[in-house]
Amino acid sequence: MREMDPSSGEPSAISRRSFLKGATQVAAAGGIIGAAPASEQDAEVEPEVETLSGSASMELLVNGKSRSVEVEPRTTLLHALRNEMKPPLTGTKEVCGTGSCGACTVLIDGQPAYSCLSLAVTCAGRPITTVEGFGSADAMSDVQQSFCDKDGMMCGFCTPGFVVATHAALDRAPKASLDELKYELSGNFCRCGTYPHVFDAAQAVQKDRARGEDGR
Amino acid sequence: MSRPTSRPAASDPSWGERSDLDVLNRDIPRVDGPVKATGEAVYTHDVRLPDMLWARVLVHPVPRAEIESIDLEAASEMPGVVHIEALKEPGDTVRYLGDDAVLAVVAAETPDQAADALGAIVVQAKRLAPVVTPEQALEEGAPVVSRRRKADSNVGRANERGDEAVADAALAGAVAVVERTFEIPIQHHVCLETHGHVVQPAPDNDQVTVYASTQSVSGTPRGLARTLGRDASKIRVLTPHMGGGFGSKFGPGLEGALAARVANVTGRPVHLMLTRADEFAIAGNRSGSRQNLKVGADSDGRLVGLKLEADKLGGVSGGSLPGPPYIYTVTDGAAVFSKIRSVHTATDGSRAMRAPGHPQASFAMEAAVDELAYLLGMDLVDIRIRNLESAVHHRQLRRVAEEIGWADHPNRDRPGAAVNGRAVGIGFGVSVWGPGGRSSRCDVTVRPDGSVVSATATQDLGTGARTYVAAIVAEELGLTVDMVEARIGDSDLPPSVTSGGSVTTGSSAPAIKDAAHKAREGLEALLTDVLEAPVGSYVWKDGRVSVRGDASRSLPWIAVCALLREPLLAQGEFRDFLHEGRIHGAQAAKVEVDTLTGRVKVLKMVTCQDQGLPLNRLALRSQINGGMVQALSYGLLEQRVFDEQDGFLLSDNLDLYKIAGSQEIPEMVALIDDEDERPSVCGMAEAPVIPGHSAIAGAIHNACGARLTRMPFTADNVLETLYGKI
Numbered sequence: 001m002r003e004m005d006p007s008s009g010e011p012s013a014i015s016r017r018s019f020l021k022g023a024t025q026v027a028a029a030g031g032i033i034g035a036a037p038a039s040e041q042d043a044e045v046e047p048e049v050e051t052l053s054g055s056a057s058m059e060l061l062v063n064g065k066s067r068s069v070e071v072e073p074r075t076t077l078l079h080a081l082r083n084e085m086k087p088p089l090t091g092t093k094e095v096c097g098t099g100s101c102g103a104c105t106v107l108i109d110g111q112p113a114y115s116c117l118s119l120a121v122t123c124a125g126r127p128i129t130t131v132e133g134f135g136s137a138d139a140m141s142d143v144q145q146s147f148c149d150k151d152g153m154m155c156g157f158c159t160p161g162f163v164v165a166t167h168a169a170l171d172r173a174p175k176a177s178l179d180e181l182k183y184e185l186s187g188n189f190c191r192c193g194t195y196p197h198v199f200d201a202a203q204a205v206q207k208d209r210a211r212g213e214d215g216r
Numbered sequence: 217m218s219r220p221t222s223r224p225a226a227s228d229p230s231w232g233e234r235s236d237l238d239v240l241n242r243d244i245p246r247v248d249g250p251v252k253a254t255g256e257a258v259y260t261h262d263v264r265l266p267d268m269l270w271a272r273v274l275v276h277p278v279p280r281a282e283i284e285s286i287d288l289e290a291a292s293e294m295p296g297v298v299h300i301e302a303l304k305e306p307g308d309t310v311r312y313l314g315d316d317a318v319l320a321v322v323a324a325e326t327p328d329q330a331a332d333a334l335g336a337i338v339v340q341a342k343r344l345a346p347v348v349t350p351e352q353a354l355e356e357g358a359p360v361v362s363r364r365r366k367a368d369s370n371v372g373r374a375n376e377r378g379d380e381a382v383a384d385a386a387l388a389g390a391v392a393v394v395e396r397t398f399e400i401p402i403q404h405h406v407c408l409e410t411h412g413h414v415v416q417p418a419p420d421n422d423q424v425t426v427y428a429s430t431q432s433v434s435g436t437p438r439g440l441a442r443t444l445g446r447d448a449s450k451i452r453v454l455t456p457h458m459g460g461g462f463g464s465k466f467g468p469g470l471e472g473a474l475a476a477r478v479a480n481v482t483g484r485p486v487h488l489m490l491t492r493a494d495e496f497a498i499a500g501n502r503s504g505s506r507q508n509l510k511v512g513a514d515s516d517g518r519l520v521g522l523k524l525e526a527d528k529l530g531g532v533s534g535g536s537l538p539g540p541p542y543i544y545t546v547t548d549g550a551a552v553f554s555k556i557r558s559v560h561t562a563t564d565g566s567r568a569m570r571a572p573g574h575p576q577a578s579f580a581m582e583a584a585v586d587e588l589a590y591l592l593g594m595d596l597v598d599i600r601i602r603n604l605e606s607a608v609h610h611r612q613l614r615r616v617a618e619e620i621g622w623a624d625h626p627n628r629d630r631p632g633a634a635v636n637g638r639a640v641g642i643g644f645g646v647s648v649w650g651p652g653g654r655s656s657r658c659d660v661t662v663r664p665d666g667s668v669v670s671a672t673a674t675q676d677l678g679t680g681a682r683t684y685v686a687a688i689v690a691e692e693l694g695l696t697v698d699m700v701e702a703r704i705g706d707s708d709l710p711p712s713v714t715s716g717g718s719v720t721t722g723s724s725a726p727a728i729k730d731a732a733h734k735a736r737e738g739l740e741a742l743l744t745d746v747l748e749a750p751v752g753s754y755v756w757k758d759g760r761v762s763v764r765g766d767a768s769r770s771l772p773w774i775a776v777c778a779l780l781r782e783p784l785l786a787q788g789e790f791r792d793f794l795h796e797g798r799i800h801g802a803q804a805a806k807v808e809v810d811t812l813t814g815r816v817k818v819l820k821m822v823t824c825q826d827q828g829l830p831l832n833r834l835a836l837r838s839q840i841n842g843g844m845v846q847a848l849s850y851g852l853l854e855q856r857v858f859d860e861q862d863g864f865l866l867s868d869n870l871d872l873y874k875i876a877g878s879q880e881i882p883e884m885v886a887l888i889d890d891e892d893e894r895p896s897v898c899g900m901a902e903a904p905v906i907p908g909h910s911a912i913a914g915a916i917h918n919a920c921g922a923r924l925t926r927m928p929f930t931a932d933n934v935l936e937t938l939y940g941k942i
């Protein structure tokens with residue numbers, strides 16, 4: 001697959017796979033992936049780049065653990081989590097793959113992000129938290145527990161995304177009003193129509209956390 | 217819509233007095249909540265097997281074409297490709313955008329390799345006239361796209377009911393008459409988990425395992441038997457969790473058959489889930505319709521005559537629309553005439569979707585009732601009560617009216633007008649459903665160590681089925697829900713019904729109850745020697761059993777189970793006297809219309825819903841909310857868009873096909889109608905999805921006088937209705 005070089009109007013010599021080669025080299029040299037601009041410049045100086053196929057190995061810092069994955073430059077963080085990690089982390093869901101639905105929400109550097117729109121190579125060295133990182137069925141986070149108590153789920157396919165988004169929302173805006181919560185959660189779709197109970201769950205956590213602070 | 221027929225005997229199971237219930241009719245957190253909230257729940261999408269192949273299908277981008285060639289050569293040489301197969305040959309035609317447009321299937325070692333190979337297939341095809349709109353389908357000389365054999369046009373046979381002359385005469389004598397043409401678009405199901413399967417093949421005489429995102433665990437083995445070339449008993453279907461169905465996931469479909477075939481051919485597990493774009497193109501929809509409805513009323517607001525001419529728009533399928541008068545009564549039944557036909561386009565066939573046909577019928581009928589009220593200067597609630605037979609609807613309408621603030625609302629018998637570009641209105645709608653129930657089985661096993669398993673094949677679409685599979689047993693045996701393990705989603709377990717038409721609870725719950733009751737009787741038989749009272753004279757409560765009327769003769773649960781030498785297996789079956797056949801609901805919506813921009817904001821929605829004995833009030837409120845949310849989404853946002861010239865489906869993604877998100881959600885009140893004291897249970901998920909968009913349209917009309925006859929209620933639709941085409 002050839003990409004246009006906007007400056008020349010000609011197909012550029014950089015294919016996705018030659019970009020991969022650059023990333024691989026950087027990874028091999030310094031263990032850091034993500035120096036794409038430099039490798040593109042290199043490629044422009046020397047247009048006859050040999051195209052490599054395949055993937056490169058890199059480390060992702062997921063839920064506090066370093067995990068090694070094989071990725072191509074185009075591999076999204078979502079696919080790296082769901083398909084490349086061993087064992088795979090399938091809590092994060094793919095619903096649209098195009099940044100419309102929020103089912104794939106994770107935290108990158110503590111900020112909520114659509115993992116279907118984040119390339120794995122750009123996440124090297126950055127802490128990633130998935131739904132599995134907040135708790136387990138035996139030891140749930142307060143948000144997860146509240147989703148259960150208030151029935152903030154039906155089929156549950158959107159639920160991991162909502163749980164992560166709710167954690168992020170309550171961290172960013174602990175005292176958010178109901179309207180502000182709706183805004184904070186507006187990046188996530190639920191087809192079953194669980195929203196009212198999701199709002200209940202988020203508000204119950206707000207109350208609990210406020211009570212906890214008062215008690216301290 | 218079966219009514220309970222056989223009478224229970226004294227020793228038969230019963231749901232008991234509501235005041236005696238410790239588990240049921242309360243808020244029960246769903247038992248699979250923790251695995252869903254932590255991402256541990258494994259859906260079909262999430263199944264990862266050793267050596268698994270990833271399969272994808274290639275869907276032709278436009279509905280009609282003549283295939284000249286499908287060149288697989290380059291694709292088959294792509295890295296990782298293990299199987300590739302064309303489903304059409306040169307000279308074949310693609311007749312519609314749906315399963316007939318699937319041109320090829322590819323399986324590769326990784327999902328990306330499968331996608332790459334799909335992109336390398338070279339298809340040469342001659343595009344044919346698209347026929348994606350009813351206008352195109354009805355044009356003189358239009359290509360025939362109907363799937364009916366020997367069809368010579370795109371119009372199905374009209375179903376006529378009643379005598380047109382009698383209806384006309386009644387309408388001519390009516391004091392008030394309203395006639396409108398309503399246009400209702402198709403709606404996609406948009407299950408967040410797309411359709412698909414993972415098929416794990418097995419040597420000849422072993423069982424094949426199929427993970428399926430299905431509404432029919434017990435039915436799927438039969439659906440795949442032929443493709444897999446073995447008896448259904450040699451196919452085990454697993455659906456531990458599934459991400460939504462709403463009526464679109466009854467059979468394995470072409471995607472299931474292809475997954476099975478590729479697994480057969482390659483001898484390797486195959487993961488084939490549709491992409492979101494595939495899903496919009498070939499995974500079904502709720503049919504649209506065009507309805508010309510004429511209704512007349514006498515001076516008391518009684519409906520006296522009705523005429524409906526309707527086209528159902530179900531793509532290559534028939535579509536659905538119940539006959540008129542929808543829920544309401546016309547005084548003389550002979551004065552109702554209807555003529556309903558299907559108009560076929562070369563688009564994906566409609567499938568069942570939550571209350572098939574009903575929201576479409578509701579939209580036209582509720583609008584007509586509103587308009588008659590205004591013509592006669594009648595209150596919107598009063599005219600409904602006058603024309604609804606069921607006293608249940610009357611009380612429910614009063615209840616939602618109270619909750620929404622009807623008594624203080626200024627425009628109860630005429631539409632209001634905007635003040636400074638702002639107008640607030642209220643609207644109403646009603647629903648009915650006959651959820652029924654049929655044959656289903658359940659096994660309850662009590663072990664000497666006190667553990668209990670309740671098992672039935674059924675699937676949990678998000679309704680909370682898994683939770684009542686445990687809770688019903690807990691109630692009968694005086695245990696807590698966490699003491700009973702629910703096993704579902706496995707075709708090797710006792711068979712259950714396909715989840716369609718809210719039939720699951722009415723079928724499964726009686727079988728679970730029956731099994732639990734038999735287990736209890738089995739345990740009581742052991743106790744006759746120990747506590748010296750006959751079977752049927754024990755109270756099971758709070759983890760103990762005691763003799764009725766003598767609390768001193770009592771044993772804890774664990775001691776009862778210790779009397780067992782081996783596990784006690786109780787097999788339950790459907791008992792019709794334990795299920796309910798008919799449910800009712802009423803809804804109200806309050807909206808604000810900005811008459812300068814045309815923007816509609818829903819401020820509040822209220823539902824009052826009966827359902828016999830509620831098993832789990834928390835999950836019931838979730839279902840009611842879900843119905844309101846989907847109806848709101850249908851009314852305000854959802855719109856399938858085709859490029860009419862070339863036939864491309866433009867809205868094949870969640871950016872262009874909009875569904876409701878959190879910012880559209882108003883205050884929602886889900887009221888369980890506790891005046892319904894029927895001692896039986898049933899499903900109810902269809903009912904609350906039926907009238908919400910009708911109530912919203914009514915509220916828009918009530919706010920500012922704009923009667924929207926076309927969905928969705930977008931800003932341009934509102935402005936055009938208010939001020940005419942610009």
Ligand code: FES
Pocket residue numbers: 093094095096097098099100101102103104105114115116117
């Ligand atoms: S899957 Fe990432 S936003 Fe939908």
Ligand code: FES
Pocket residue numbers: 153154155156157158159189190191192193194408459460678
């Ligand atoms: S719970 Fe089913 S999509 Fe949200």
